[in-house]
Structure formats: C-alpha cells, structure tokens
Amino acid sequence: xxxxxxxxxxxxxxxxxxxxxxxxxxxxxxxxxxxxxxxxxxxxxxxxxxxxxxxxxxxxxxxxxxxxxxxxxxxxxxxxxxxxxxxxxxxxxxxxxxxxxxxxxxxxxxxxxxxxxxxxxxxxxxxxxxxxxxxxxxxxxxxxxxxxxxxxxxxxxxxxxxxxxxxxxxxxxxxxxxxxxxxxxxxxxxxxxxxxxxxxxxxxxxxxxxxxxxxxxxxxxxxxxxxxxxxxxxxxxxxxxxxxxxxxxxxxxxxxxxxxxxxxxxxxxxxxxxxxxxxxxxxxxxxxxxxxxxxxxxxxxxxxxxxxxxxxxxxxxxxxxxxxxxxxxxxxxxxxxxxxxxxxxxxxxxxxxxxxxxxxxxxxxxxxxxxxxxxxxxxxxxxxxxxxxxxxxxxxxxxxxxxxxxxxxx
Amino acid sequence: xxxxxxxxxxxxxxxxxxxxxxxxxxxxxxxxxxxxxxxxxxxxxxxxxxxxxxxxxxxxxxxxxxxxxxxxxxxxxxxxxxxxxxxxxxxxxxxxxxxxxxxxxxxxxxxxxxxxxxxxxxxxxxxxxxxxxxxxxxxxxxxxxxxxxxxxxxxxxxxxxxxxxxxxxxxxxxxxxxxxxxxxxxxxxxxxxxxxxxxxxxxxxxxxxxxxxxxxxxxxxxxxxxxxxxxxxxxxxxxxxxxxxxxxxxxxxxxxxxxxxxxxxxxxxxxxxxxxxxxxxxxxxxxxxxxxxxxxxxxxxxxxxxxxxxxxxxxxxxxxxxxx
Numbered sequence: 001x002x003x004x005x006x007x008x009x010x011x012x013x014x015x016x017x018x019x020x021x022x023x024x025x026x027x028x029x030x031x032x033x034x035x036x037x038x039x040x041x042x043x044x045x046x047x048x049x050x051x052x053x054x055x056x057x058x059x060x061x062x063x064x065x066x067x068x069x070x071x072x073x074x075x076x077x078x079x080x081x082x083x084x085x086x087x088x089x090x091x092x093x094x095x096x097x098x099x100x101x102x103x104x105x106x107x108x109x110x111x112x113x114x115x116x117x118x119x120x121x122x123x124x125x126x127x128x129x130x131x132x133x134x135x136x137x138x139x140x141x142x143x144x145x146x147x148x149x150x151x152x153x154x155x156x157x158x159x160x161x162x163x164x165x166x167x168x169x170x171x172x173x174x175x176x177x178x179x180x181x182x183x184x185x186x187x188x189x190x191x192x193x194x195x196x197x198x199x200x201x202x203x204x205x206x207x208x209x210x211x212x213x214x215x216x217x218x219x220x221x222x223x224x225x226x227x228x229x230x231x232x233x234x235x236x237x238x239x240x241x242x243x244x245x246x247x248x249x250x251x252x253x254x255x256x257x258x259x260x261x262x263x264x265x266x267x268x269x270x271x272x273x274x275x276x277x278x279x280x281x282x283x284x285x286x287x288x289x290x291x292x293x294x295x296x297x298x299x300x301x302x303x304x305x306x307x308x309x310x311x312x313x314x315x316x317x318x319x320x321x322x323x324x325x326x327x328x329x330x331x332x333x334x335x336x337x338x339x340x341x342x343x344x345x346x347x348x349x350x351x352x353x354x355x356x357x358x359x360x361x362x363x364x365x366x367x368x369x370x371x372x373x374x375x376x377x378x379x380x381x382x383x384x385x386x387x388x389x390x391x392x393x394x395x396x397x398x399x400x401x402x403x404x405x406x407x408x409x410x
Numbered sequence: 411x412x413x414x415x416x417x418x419x420x421x422x423x424x425x426x427x428x429x430x431x432x433x434x435x436x437x438x439x440x441x442x443x444x445x446x447x448x449x450x451x452x453x454x455x456x457x458x459x460x461x462x463x464x465x466x467x468x469x470x471x472x473x474x475x476x477x478x479x480x481x482x483x484x485x486x487x488x489x490x491x492x493x494x495x496x497x498x499x500x501x502x503x504x505x506x507x508x509x510x511x512x513x514x515x516x517x518x519x520x521x522x523x524x525x526x527x528x529x530x531x532x533x534x535x536x537x538x539x540x541x542x543x544x545x546x547x548x549x550x551x552x553x554x555x556x557x558x559x560x561x562x563x564x565x566x567x568x569x570x571x572x573x574x575x576x577x578x579x580x581x582x583x584x585x586x587x588x589x590x591x592x593x594x595x596x597x598x599x600x601x602x603x604x605x606x607x608x609x610x611x612x613x614x615x616x617x618x619x620x621x622x623x624x625x626x627x628x629x630x631x632x633x634x635x636x637x638x639x640x641x642x643x644x645x646x647x648x649x650x651x652x653x654x655x656x657x658x659x660x661x662x663x664x665x666x667x668x669x670x671x672x673x674x675x676x677x678x679x680x681x682x683x684x685x686x687x688x689x690x691x692x693x694x695x696x697x698x699x700x701x702x703x704x705x706x707x708x709x710x711x712x713x714x715x716x717x718x719x720x721x722x723x724x725x726x727x728x729x730x731x732x733x734x
Contacts, residue, residue, distance in 0.1 A: 185627030191536040191559030191598055194623070260421070261537030307514070307538030309558070 008037040009367065011360055012044050014341040022362075029362045029403060040371035041400065044340060045360040046079020046108075047322070048347035050167065050245055051221055051293040053084050056303055056312045057143060057268075060088045065384060066100070069298065069318075070107035072382035075402055075410050077322045077366040078108040078294075079344075079358065082167075082351055085115040086142035092118050092126045094134035101135030106409050111351060113140040113167060116155055122146045125155050128164050137352045138165035138219070143268055145173025149206070156214040165352060169221045170203035170228070171195075171269065180309060182255040182270045190261065192308065195270055197225040204228045208235045211242060219350050220244040222295060224272045226279035233288045243350050245291035246280050248324050249315050251333075253277075253389060263304045263311035264389040267295075281333050284342060291347040292339075294321045298385020316385030319376070324390070326370055326397030363406040372398035413548065421543055431543045431552040432725050434561035435602040443606060447571050449724035450717070453493070461489075461719050466727045467496035473526045474500045476555070477533040482691060483555055483565075486715065487530050490722035499526070518542055522550060527730060529553070536560035536595075551729040553722075559593050565690050566599035568721040570607060572714050573645055576686055580604065584611040586633075586640050586681070588673055589649035589698045590620040596690045597649060598628070605629050615639035616671055619660040636671050643681040647688045648673045648699045664697045673699045678708065686710050 009031075011018045020031035020043075054061040054069050073081055083100055085091035091100065092115035100112040114136030118124045121144075128139060139159065146152045146168070159166050179195035181187045187194035204220060208231060211218040223229065223244050235242045249267055254274050257265040265271060283289040297314025304311050317324075325339045334342070344358040376393045378386055402410040416430060417423040420437030424430050429442060455462050472491045476484055484500070491498045501521070521529070528551040531539045536558030543552040556562040573580055585604055591597045591614040604612050612630040614621055625632040633639030640646060651667060661667045668674075678687065687699075687709045695701045703709060 183623055185624040188592075188622040188624045188627050189598075191561070191595060193559075260419075261540055302513075305515070307533070307535045307541045309535035309537070 007041065008034055008039040009041045009043050010039065011365075012042050012336045012340050013360060014337055014345040017337070027408070028406060029365075031362045040369055042336060042368050042370055043360060043365040044077065044336075044368060045344045045358045046364060046366065046404065047077050047343045048080040048082075048351060048353065048358060049073070049078055049294045049296070049321075049343075050082045050219070050291055050347045050350060051084055051247070051295045052081040052318075053297045053314070054087070056297060056299045056314055057086045058088050066110070067104050067107065069384055070104055070110055072384075073108040073296075073318050074106060074404065075382055075399070076318050077368075077399060077402060078318065079364075079404065080109045080111060080348070080351070080353060082138065083110050083112045084142040085113050085140055086120060086144065090115050090120050090142075091136070092120070092131070094127075094130045097131050097134035097136050106404075106407065111135065111137050113138050113142075115139070116141050116166065116168075117146065117151065120144045122148055122151055125151070125158050128159065128162055132164065138167050140167040140221070141169065143169055143171070145171055145176060147173045149210070153210055153214065156210055156216040156218075160214050160216040165217050165219065165350070167219045167221050168207055169269070170200050170207055170223075172199040172203050175199035179270070180266065181258055182272045184255045184273055186255045186258060190258070197227060197272060197276070200225050200269065201227040201231065204231045208232075208240065208242060212240055217241045218243075221293070222247050222269050223280070223289065224250055224269045225276045229279055229283045229288050233286075236288070243290040243346070244288065245293045245347075246283075246289050247295040248292055248317055248321055249295065249389065250277065251281055251284075251292070251328065252324060257389070258308075261308040263306065263308055264315065264387055264391070266308065266311050266313055267297075267315045267389075268313035281328075284328070284334050285338055290342070291350060292325070292342045293347075294318055296321075296383070296385070298383050299387045301386055304387045314387065316381070316383045316388045317390075318383050319381045319388060320390045320393075320395060322366070322368065322399065323374070323395035323397040326368065327395060329370070330396055363403055365403055366399060367401040369398045369400055370396065372396070374398050413544070415548060421540055429725075429728055432563050432729065433540050433543055433552065433554045435563050435566060435599055435606060438606060440606055440608070443567065443570065443603065446567060446721065446724045446728060447574060449728060450571055450720040453720045453723045454716075459716065461493050461716065461723070463493045463495065465495045467491070467494040467730055469497075470527045470730055471497045471499065471525055472528045472530060472726070473521055474498065474555075475503065475521070475529050475531045476501070477503045477531070477538075478556070480532055480555070483532065486718045487555060487722055490719050490726060493719065494723055494726055496726070514542070515545055518545060522547055526550060528726065530555050532556045534558055553725060553729065556595050558595065559598065560595050561599045562595040563599050564718070564722050564725060565596050566603040567725070568714060568718040569600055569647070569688060569690070570603045571717050571721050572688065572710055573686070575717065576710055576713070577644065580607040580609050583609050583644040584613065584642060585609055585645045585647065586613045586615055586643035587647045587649065588615040588636065588639070588671060590651050590655055591616055591649070592620050592622055593652070593655065594649050600647065601628050601630055613639050613643065617661065620655065636677055637680055640677050641680045644685055645688065646673060646678065646681055646685055647690075649690065650692065651694055651698045664694070668697055672697065673703050675700060675702055675706075678703055688714060691715070
C-alpha cells in the first residue's frame with residue numbers, strides 16, 4: 001500500500017506519541033505535523049533482537065541462509081539482531097565473528113555475540129578484545145551452562161576490567177541434563193524428563209551475587225519463572241547494573257502446549273506454567289523485564305518431525321514477533337510505548353548500539369496497520385524455519401511498509 | 411497421509427470413537443475396556459485355563475518393532491499373534507537400518523511397503539509410538555508395547571483383567587502401587603486404567619525421588635510411608651526397580667530400598683486379608699518384593715502372564731477387525 005496524500009499516522013516513541021500526515025515525495029516518505037485521527041496506522045522504530053539464530057543450535061550456517069534470514073527479519077521490522085554464538089563452529093574466534101558481522105543488503109544488521117569461554121566449554125575465557133574488534137558487542141554462553149563458579153567469576157572479573165557486556169541464560173547444567181519440558185503436571189502425564197524452575201532461580205541468584213561482587217554489567221536472558229522475577233526486581237532495587245529479557249513465546253504459550261507431544265512447543269528454555277506466564281506479562285510494564293526477544297531458532301521439518309525426545313529445541317518466531325506485540329497491546333498487557341521501549345530502545349542500550357540506530361525517522365520506520373489481522377500459515381512465513389508454534393493463529397498487526405536508511409524494503 | 415478418520419484429540423480413536431490404534435489409554439471409556447476384557451475371556455478355555463488358538467487374523471501380517479530390548483513382552487506379543495494365526499515378522503532393530511542412519515520414518519515406510527497390517531512397537535522415548543501412529547497409512551494399525559516413561563497400555567489392561575477375574579468389580583477397591591512410579595510407563599497406564607474403571611482410591615508409594623511430582627494431576631494419592639500406603643489395600647502392585655535408578659542416585663542402595671519400600675510379608679499383613687499381589691515382571695527378588703511374598707499364594711504373577719496373551723489377542727483382533 002502506498003501512502004495516500006495526507007495519510008494520518010501515529011508515531012510511537014518509547015515516551016509519548018505524535019501524529020503526522022505522510023506522503024511520498026518521489027521515492028521518499030515525507031512527514032508533516034498532523035492532528036489526531038482514527039487512523040489505525042502506526043510507525044515504529046526498528047526493533048533490536050537480543051537473541052537470534054540462523055539455524056538450530058550447534059548447526060552450521062550457509063551464507064545464503066544468513067542472507068535470507070536477515071532479510072526476512074528486516075521485512076518483519078527488525079533493524080538489529082544479536083546472534084547467539086552457538087553456531088557450528090561457535091563464535092569464539094575473530095574470523096567466525098567477522099563472517100557474521102558483515103553488513104548485508106536489505107537485511108537487518110547482525111551483531112554476533114562472542115562466546116564467553118573458548119568453544120563455549122566453560123573452561124577458558126575467550127579472547128574478548130579480539131572478538132570485540134571483530135564486531136562482538138557482548139559475550140554469551142548461549143544455552144550452555146557454566147558449571148564452574150571459579151571460571152564464571154574470573155570471566156566476570158575479566159569482562160569488568162575490559163568493560164565488556166555479558167549476556168547469560170541462567171540454567172543449572174546438572175538439572176538441565178536430559179530435560180525436555182517444565183517440571184509440572186504435564187511432565188507427569190506425558191512421562192517426560194523435566195526441569196524444575198529452581199534450575200533457573202538458583203542460577204539467577206548465583207549470577208546476581210557474582211555480578212554484585214565483581215561489578216560486571218550483566219544481562220540475564222530468557223527468564224521464565226515468577227521467582228526469578230522477584231530476585232531480579234530486588235537486585236534492581238539495590239541498584240545493581242542488571243537487566244533481563246523474556247522470550248516472546250513464553251508470553252503466549254505454557255507447558256500445557258506440549259500436550260500430545262507437540263514438538264512445535266519444544267523450546268529452550270522450556271515453557272513454564274500459567275502462573276509464570278502471568279507474572280512475566282506483569283513484569284513487562286513494572287520495569288523488572290527490560291526487553292522482549294524473539295529467541296528465533298529456525299529448524300527444518302526433518303529436525304522437528306521426530307519423536308518428542310529426538311526433536312530439536314527451538315521455535316521460529318521472527319515472522320510473528322511484531323504481531324504478537326500487537327496482540328499484547330490489544331490485550332491491554334502493555335502500551336505501544338512499552339513495546340518500543342522493550343524491543344527497540346532498551347535492547348539497543350543493553351547491546352551498546354548508538355541511540356540513532358533506533359531513532360524513529362522518516363527514512364527509518366516500520367508502518368503497521370494495528371487493526372488488520374492475518375492468518376499465520378506455512379505459506380506466508382518469510383523465515384526458512386517452518387517450526388512456528390503460532391501456525392493456525394490469527395494475529396493482529398499487518399506490516400504495510402518498512403523503511404531503512406531511505407530504502408523501502410516492504 | 412489422510413488421517414481424517416482419526417479423532418482430533420485422541421490419536422488412537424476414530425472420529426466415531428472406535429479403537430484404531432492402542433497408544434495409551436487416553437480418551438478410552440469404560441465400555442472400550444470391558445469390551446476388550448470380554449473378548450480376552452473368550453480366548454481362554456474355561457476348563458483348562460489355556461489359550462485357544464483361533465484363525466481370526468489368518469492372512470494378516472504383524473510386525474514386531476522393538477527399538478528397546480525385551481524378551482518377555484515381545485514373547486507374549488508374539489504368542490498372541492501366533493494364537494490368532496497371523497503372520498509374524500520380528501525386526502531386530504539393533505542390526506537394522508536405524509543403526510545405519512536411516513531415519514525412523516524411512517524405516518517405518520519401508521516396512522509398511524512390505525504389506526504390514528499392524529506394528530507392535532516398543533521404543534525408549536516417551537511419545538514415539540504416537541509419533542509412528544501419526545505417520546502410518548490409514549489402513550495400518552499401531553500397538554504400543556511400551557514407550558519411554560509414557561505408556562504401556564496392554565500391561566495395564568492385563569492387570570485390570572487379572573483383578574476383575576480374581577477379585578471382581580474394581581469400583582470399590584483401593585489399589586496400592588509401590589516402587590518407581592515416576593519413571594514407570596506401567597504405573598502411568600495402570601493409573602489411567604484404574605481411573606477409567608472407577609477405582610475408589612489409587613495410591614502410589616515410594617520415596618519422593620521415585621514419585622510423580624504432581625500426583626493430583628494423575629488422580630492418585632502419594633505415600634512416602636510404605637506401611638501407611640499399604641494399609642487396607644485390596645490389591646498391591648509392586649513395580650520393578652531399574653538398576654539405573656540406583657546408579658542415578660535416586661536411592662542410596664537396593665538394600666535400603668528393600669528395607670523401607672520392599673513388599674515384605676510384614677507389610678503385606680497391613681493390606682486387606684484377601685489382598686492379591688501383582689508384579690508386571692521381571693522381578694528383582696528381595697529388592698522390590700520379598701521372595702516369600704512372590705512365591706506365596708497371594709501372588710498372582712503367573713496368572714498375569716497367561717492373561718497377558720489373552721488381552722493382547724483381544725486388542726489385536728479388535729484393531730484388525732476380527733470378531734468372535
């Protein structure tokens with residue numbers, strides 16, 4: 001859809017909104033100050049995703065896949081993607097980092113996260129400075145546990161000395177072993193090995209204590225449980241430099257969704273209870289959670305169409321991410337301003353991007369029709385991952401246009 | 411694959427509520443079970459208690475697909491197949507293509523192309539048999555011979571059949587299941603069967619490392635005190651304790667387990683005077699059950715084995731459309 005003359009659009013900022021009249025000036029969008037109207041069109045800044053993958057965990061990534069997936073992300077409103085380092089080989093050398101940091105045409109900008117320890121093995125600290133020079137803005141263990149508290153503490157001390165950001169997914173490696181689902185009634189009914197919430201909460205506490213002692217800037221990824229939220233809220237109240245995110249999937253699905261051994265709901269971290277989900281939704285607006293991430297992990301049909309225990313973990317979510325945001329707003333969970341804070345402004349800050357990268361400008365915005373709905377079907381996915389757990393859902397929010405640095409992508 | 415005849419929620423039932431596969435006891439009603447019990451009974455000679463050979467499945471091919479080693483269960487399935495006059499193929503999965511990198515689905519499709527009418531499948535992963543059932547052709551039937559910790563429906567059916575034959579109506583009974591409940595597909599299916607048949611109370615007994623974390627979700631009462639759990643029970647079922655459980659640190663030793671949770675004469679004395687003792691086999695004597703109890707006249711363990719053949723015959727003939 002092209003702009004009509006005098007089309008009324010509401011611009012959404014993290015704080016406050018403004019109305020503009022928009023039109024095309026040659027090939028460019030042109031905004032002039034406007035008045036409030038009943039238009040359902042909103043303009044949003046580019047989204048920044050703090051956890052993204054091109055493929056299943058520990059899989060190699062072809063260049064064509066890299067291009068296609070980051071272009072798909074751009075068309076769905078993402079401007080920047082933090083790539084988890086558990087590629088194969090993992091991102092623990094400058095050469096690997098450089099291969100992903102390259103700027104690709106009409107694509108979201110990929111920022112590889114460096115492996116915090118060599119080989120993601122949790123034994124030796126990775127060469128953080130060299131990795132940073134190759135484009136790594138932060139360091140992560142992806143989903144690998146870091147069992148040695150000694151190595152963890154040293155990594156924190158070293159990162160703090162060199163002013164590096166650390167992203168960690170809190171999970172106890174021993175309790176995680178072999179686990180397929182959340183420890184809840186569904187695990188007992190299906191007879192599946194399960195992981196208790198304490199596998200996360202005990203690690204959140206451990207990481208917070210070490211962060212406090214070492215002074216490192218710590219970002220906690222993929223929070224799933226109510227108890228973790230209270231630990232994070234308390235740490236924030238004490239003024240510690242700690243931030244946290246949640247996967248979009250966990251705001252919509254629970255452990256009940258694995259009923260019937262549904263491998264599309266087999267994700268890591270596992271889907272937890274309704275009570276956890278309610279608390280996660282609450283924490284979006286009270287400041288406990290700073291960001292929502294896609295944790296996009298595409299997997300082939302072959303990888304997912306398996307007996308439950310053998311199917312890969314992960315969900316393909318980039319296609320539905322913004323529409324699920326529209327649903328959160330429609331359901332009254334958050335406002336559009338919260339959404340912009342949680343998916344653009346805060347994650348840009350956490351990743352260390354320049355504020356301009358998420359500025360809402362007439363050459364850099366996503367135009368969304370908030371009142372249009374679309375059916376999620378395998379045919380209308382742009383991602384190469386068919387493992388989208390929201391297939392057959394009807395979602396609000398249809399992207400009308402995407403502009404990046406003056407070029408129109410949609 | 412056209413699966414339009416399959417119930418959308420219960421993959422083993424047709425849309426009109428008939429059994430198409432036997433994957434678990436999920437969604438089954440009392441009438442399904444009673445029908446199978448009646449049919450099973452018709453395969454037992456009332457004078458000799460021997461299984462009768464019938465030509466019901468002549469010309470049908472049944473493939474026993476065991477991904478997990480088993481001698482007893484496989485033998486009873488095979489005997490049931492022979493007694494029904496079916497053609498039987500045993501697939502030794504250790505030496506099959508699955509070990510050579512062929513996908514499970516390719517293996518299944520190849521076997522299906524060899525004109526199988528039914529697969530009897532045992533697999534180490536929960537949910538795997540349901541997965542196979544979703545991928546077979548509409549005319550092919552699947553029977554679960556045990557999947558992971560999830561379900562072992564024929565074992566539960568034969569146990570219920572045994573209780574009904576020897577004790578009568580299950581409605582007013584208290585049944586105590588002892589041992590490793592958490593990792594037991596047998597326990598899960600037994601609990602489901604007992605719920606369907608309306609047992610008054612289902613108890614599970616063991617240390618918390620071996621109990622379900624959410625007993626209420628399964629509709630059972632959990633007891634960590636063996637004496638308390640066994641008191642007043644009409645039926646006591648002891649489950650096999652797998653060696654892996656001890657190696658995994660879930661119990662300190664088999665000796666301590668026997669001392670605290672083993673089915674001994676003293677503990678059995680707390681159950682009703684006419685309580686029967688069951689065990690799905692194979693038994694670890696003096697680990698989960700005292701030798702004296704296993705060999706006593708209260709134990710009905712060998713009847714279970716005979717009834718196991720009859721109940722499997724009943725399920726097979728029902729699924730494959732034979733009737734008597």
